[in-house]
Amino acid sequence: MALPLRYSFRNVLIRWRSTFATVLGIALVVFVFVLLQSLAAGIEKSSGNTGDSRNIMIVRKGSTAESASLISRENLREIQYFEEIARNERNEPVISADVLVLANLPRVNNNGEANVLLRGISARGAELRPQVKLIAGRWFTPGKREIVVSSRMAKRFANFGLGQSFKAGTASLTVVGWLDGGGSAFDSECWMDADECRSLFERDLYSSFLVRPVDEAAGAKLLERIEADRRFKLKAEKEEAYYQKQTMTAAPIKWLGGFLAIMMSVGAVFAAMNTMYASIGARTREIGTLRVLGFRRRSVVAALLIEGALLALIGGVVGCAIASLWNGYTTATMGFETFSEIVFEFTVTPRLMGEGLIFAVIVGLMGSFLPSVRASRLPVIDALKSV
Amino acid sequence: MSPSNIVTIRELSKEYRQGEIDVVALNNISLDIAQGEFLTLMGPSGSGKSTLLHIIAGIDRPTKGICRVQDIDVTKLNESGLADWRNQNVGFVFQTFNLIPVLTAFENVELPLLLTRLSAKRRREQVKTALELVGLADRSKHLPRQLSGGQEQRVAIARALVTDPKLIVADEPTGNLDSSSAQEALSILQLLSKQIGKTVIMVTHDPKAAAFGSRSIHLEKGELTN
Numbered sequence: 001m002a003l004p005l006r007y008s009f010r011n012v013l014i015r016w017r018s019t020f021a022t023v024l025g026i027a028l029v030v031f032v033f034v035l036l037q038s039l040a041a042g043i044e045k046s047s048g049n050t051g052d053s054r055n056i057m058i059v060r061k062g063s064t065a066e067s068a069s070l071i072s073r074e075n076l077r078e079i080q081y082f083e084e085i086a087r088n089e090r091n092e093p094v095i096s097a098d099v100l101v102l103a104n105l106p107r108v109n110n111n112g113e114a115n116v117l118l119r120g121i122s123a124r125g126a127e128l129r130p131q132v133k134l135i136a137g138r139w140f141t142p143g144k145r146e147i148v149v150s151s152r153m154a155k156r157f158a159n160f161g162l163g164q165s166f167k168a169g170t171a172s173l174t175v176v177g178w179l180d181g182g183g184s185a186f187d188s189e190c191w192m193d194a195d196e197c198r199s200l201f202e203r204d205l206y207s208s209f210l211v212r213p214v215d216e217a218a219g220a221k222l223l224e225r226i227e228a229d230r231r232f233k234l235k236a237e238k239e240e241a242y243y244q245k246q247t248m249t250a251a252p253i254k255w256l257g258g259f260l261a262i263m264m265s266v267g268a269v270f271a272a273m274n275t276m277y278a279s280i281g282a283r284t285r286e287i288g289t290l291r292v293l294g295f296r297r298r299s300v301v302a303a304l305l306i307e308g309a310l311l312a313l314i315g316g317v318v319g320c321a322i323a324s325l326w327n328g329y330t331t332a333t334m335g336f337e338t339f340s341e342i343v344f345e346f347t348v349t350p351r352l353m354g355e356g357l358i359f360a361v362i363v364g365l366m367g368s369f370l371p372s373v374r375a376s377r378l379p380v381i382d383a384l385k386s387v
Numbered sequence: 388m389s390p391s392n393i394v395t396i397r398e399l400s401k402e403y404r405q406g407e408i409d410v411v412a413l414n415n416i417s418l419d420i421a422q423g424e425f426l427t428l429m430g431p432s433g434s435g436k437s438t439l440l441h442i443i444a445g446i447d448r449p450t451k452g453i454c455r456v457q458d459i460d461v462t463k464l465n466e467s468g469l470a471d472w473r474n475q476n477v478g479f480v481f482q483t484f485n486l487i488p489v490l491t492a493f494e495n496v497e498l499p500l501l502l503t504r505l506s507a508k509r510r511r512e513q514v515k516t517a518l519e520l521v522g523l524a525d526r527s528k529h530l531p532r533q534l535s536g537g538q539e540q541r542v543a544i545a546r547a548l549v550t551d552p553k554l555i556v557a558d559e560p561t562g563n564l565d566s567s568s569a570q571e572a573l574s575i576l577q578l579l580s581k582q583i584g585k586t587v588i589m590v591t592h593d594p595k596a597a598a599f600g601s602r603s604i605h606l607e608k609g610e611l612t613n
Contacts (some may be wrong), residue, residue, distance in 0.1 A: 006500065011490035024509055289485040292446055293546075294474025294502045380446045384481070 002246045003303040012310045015279055019311055020221040022275040022367075026315025026360050027322065029264040034323035034348060036257025040250040041352060042344040043333075047247050050184040051240030055128055056219055058209040058236045065246065066208035067117070067339075074230055076206060081277025082087060084222040086212045088127070096125035096211035099205075100199045102340055103168035106158045114332075116157065117169065117340040118147070119189045120197025128210050132186050139160045142193035145200070148177035148192040152343045154186060185243065188335070188342040210239065252355060253333075257288040265268075265363050268315075272367025276308050282376045285354025287375050288383025297376040304375060309361045318355040328341030391607040393553060393586045394420035394443055400450030401438050401609075406430035412438040413449065422553075425587045426582035427600035435609040436590045437558055444477050444556045445469045456554065467560060474502045478585075479548025480557035485513045485540040486531040492518065499550045517545035521575055537568025537612040544575050546584070555579060561596050573599040600604075 012019060051057075058079070061345035063069035079085070080093045087093055100118035101139050119125075126132060126139065138371040140146035154175075165174045173192065181187035194206070219238075226236040280287070286298055327348040335342035375383075401413040412435045420426050420443075428436040441447035442454050445461045446469075450466065464472055466611050479485075486495045496517055500510045518524045521541040531539055540560060547555050555578060561569035577599045579585040589600060597603045605612045 004494070006494070007489060014489050150481060271518065283488075285483070285489055289479075289481070289487070290498075292444075292468065292473060292479055292485075293499045296470050354400045381441055384446070384485075 002299050003290065005306065005364075008303050008307040008310055009340065011279065011307050012263060012314070017349070018278060019275055019285060022093045022271045023315040023318065025061055025268045026269045026312045026363055027318035028315070029261055029268045029359050029363065030316045030319025030356040031323050032264060033257060033261035033359055034352050035326060035346070036253060036350050037259065037355070038323065038326065038348040039333075040333075040347045041090065041259065041347040041353050041372065042117055043250040043342070044247045044330075045255070046183060046185050046187065046342070047243045047250075047343040049131070049381070050186065050243040050246075051180065052129065052131070052237065053238070054212055054219075055239035056211050056213060056222060056236050057213065057239045057242040058234050059207075059242075061233045063235070067102075069207050070205040071209065071234065072205055075234065078148070079209060079211070079226075079232075082222065082225070082312050084213050084218040084225065086218075094124050094128060096128050096210045097123065097194055097206040098121040098208050098210065099123070099201075099203055100207040101168075101203070105166060105168065107156055108158050109362065113335070114151065114157075118197065118201075119190045120193050120194035122194045125191070125194070125210070127251070128212055129186065131182040131184055132191075132324075133178045133180050133182070134177050137175070139193050140176055141348040142196055143147050145171060145196070146176045147173040147190050147192040148179050149175050150186045150187045150343070151178040151180050153190065153341075154178055155330075156332060156341070158344070162216045163187045169201055178215070181317040183345070184324070187344075188332075193345050229246075261359065265359070267314075268363045269367045272308055272312060272364055275311065275369060276304065276368040276371040279303060279307075280371045284375065284378065284383050284386035288378070288380055288386065291380045292384065300376045301372045304372035305365055305368050307370070309364040311362025312360040313357060316357040319360065320342055320348075320356050323356070324348045391421050392419045393422045393424075394418070394456060394470055394588075395445070395453070395455040396439075397453040397455075399439075399442065399449050399454055401435070401447070402450045408449065411609050413442075416609075416611055418454070418604070420586060422586055422589065423580060423584040424602060425577060425600040426589070427597040427603040428588065428590045428606060429592070429594070429597055429603055430612075432592075436606045439606065440556055440588060440590050440610075443552070444479065445473045457491065459470050469501075474499055476552050476554060478550065478552040478555040480540070480543050480547050480555065480560045480572075482559035482562040484531070484563070485534070485542045486539055486542060486546075490530050491530055492523060492534065492545075495531070495542055496546045496549050496613035498555060499546060503513040503550065511602065513551075514550055515546075517549040518550070520543075521545045535568070536564050537571055540564060540568065540572045541575065544572065544579075553586060555585050555587045557587065559590055559592065561591065561593065569593075569596065 056196045059066050059069035076097045082097050085093045101118045102115045103118050105116045135151055140148050149160045159166040160175055165172050202344050213222050223236045226234050326346040329346045331340050398420040399416045402411050430436045442449050453460055469527055494516055496514045497510055518527055521544050523541050560572055564569055573596055576587050580587045589596050
């Protein structure tokens with residue numbers, strides 16, 4: 001029979017002064033773990049939100065990202081007349097040939113410069129991405145050197161206000177609208193006309209095509225057709241699948257989060273161990289008494305392990321609570337797919353908090369294991385004689 | 388062994404090593420303790436009286452000899468067997484009370500019952516009866532630090548008798564008490580022996596405390612002297 005849980009619980013509470021530092025240490029480990037993982041989750045969420053299940057993305061064979069892809073105008077001329085591609089009410093094929101250009105632009109408050117992704121889109125580009133809404137101003141007019149910027153980027157870059165102009169390369173562009181990407185990767189982009197973009201930045205080639213097939217079957221056929229046609233040397237895949245793969249930026253953050261958490265947890269394990277040694281050392285006679293009353297070694301070990309786990313769990317809850325304050329906070333980093341600034345939100349999910357708590361409990365159990373076993377192995381008579 | 392004897396000890400010795408020296412704590416002791424007896428063990432410090440008490444109670448082991456309590460030779464039981472046996476057969480009263488500081492008087496008394504198969508309701512009844520017997524029913528929700536030394540020792544006596552054990556062992560139970568609290572604690576032990584028929588074995592230095600017992604034996608240098 002185990003010792004009552006209240007025994008472990010009250011022992012944690014009654015010694016709160018001596019356990020406070022350990023609780024804080026574990027809270028810090030869990031905070032760092034959850035926060036860094038929530039960064040990675042934010043980046044993944046942003047990429048995951050982006051694709052439309054109906055669309056197909058076409059890039060050059062061998063390219064892992066559209067920013068590294070080049071497609072000729074001849075390819076566009078041929079592909080846009082494929083019967084698998086849907087047509088709008090004006091009988092125009094629903095296809096957008098996009099050009100991606102990186103521009104090095106100054107941040108607000110003279111806070112250095114960063115690469116910004118400028119996307120030139122064709123006339124159908126916005127139709128294909130219904131999650132992108134214009135929230136202020138108007139869409140650009142082709143030929144007038146106008147651009148629509150993400151409202152989140154507007155807060156981070158100089159001269160991104162409506163009516164303001166900025167220089168990108170040799171061109172001067174006027175901001176005429178703000179877009180909202182609905183938490184997608186488009187929140188990190190600025191949109192302008194594709195052909196104007198090609199001419200301003202001297203690009204002969206497009207970067208990618210985004211197309212809407214007539215239906216599911218036509219989509220499958222289109223994927224097959226582009227893959228099989230050797231003239232094109234193109235790769236087609238569902239837009240959703242393409243963006244789900246674009247989470248490379250999250251990988252090193254996740255790795256760093258895990259690595260830092262493990263390094264810090266080594267310290268936290270020792271802190272928990274120290275606390276438990278002190279706590280157990282102060283009540284050796286109490287443990288002896290429990291053994292005299294008939295409680296077996298394993299009951300004593302279990303009670304002390306539960307105590308250590310509870311201690312760490314409190315730290316875990318504190319760490320998660322602090323990390324959750326960052327939930328929804330917008331930040332940015334350089335994306336490894338495009339080498340441009342990507343904007344995203346810290347996303348502290350219930351799953352991440354659960355992982356943080358499990359992590360804390362493991363730290364607590366590891367820290368209290370040796371002290372518990374040592375206490376239970378002490379001969380009853382020696383434990384009773386302890387002062 | 389006489390049928391009325393609850394404890395039979397034959398040629399019991401205990402030696403241990405202290406640094407470089409072999410210390411003889413008990414030397415070839417034979418002793419019978421009758422059912423319902425209130426036996427006091429007296430003697431100077433280091434005479435082996437506490438060691439003898441601990442061996443009878445199953446918390447220490449002899450180097451050789453037999454220590455039979457009822458039909459069981461406690462020296463032959465393994466660690467977990469001894470833990471179960473102690474829980475079912477022995478109640479302990481310590482000089483320093485040894486209550487668990489984070490548990491209330493009620494929870495302290497209930498502790499040994501958690502190892503039995505009694506229902507929660509039955510446990511509550513038994514704890515209530517034990518606390519009433521020691522006159523502390525109204526202090527059941529108090530933590531040990533909220534009780535006086537005498538009250539703490541009475542809670543410890545309630546804990547010792549709550550499982551209805553055959554044997555109650557007390558190691559200097561009045562050592563930390565003032566004289567009136569000591570009187571109360573000894574009176575309860577005496578009552579347990581005389582009226583309820585429990586066998587009580589008590590180690591004490593104090594002849595006044597020993598006077599509460601029905602028989603007193605003396606040890607010196609690990610041997611019985613009377």
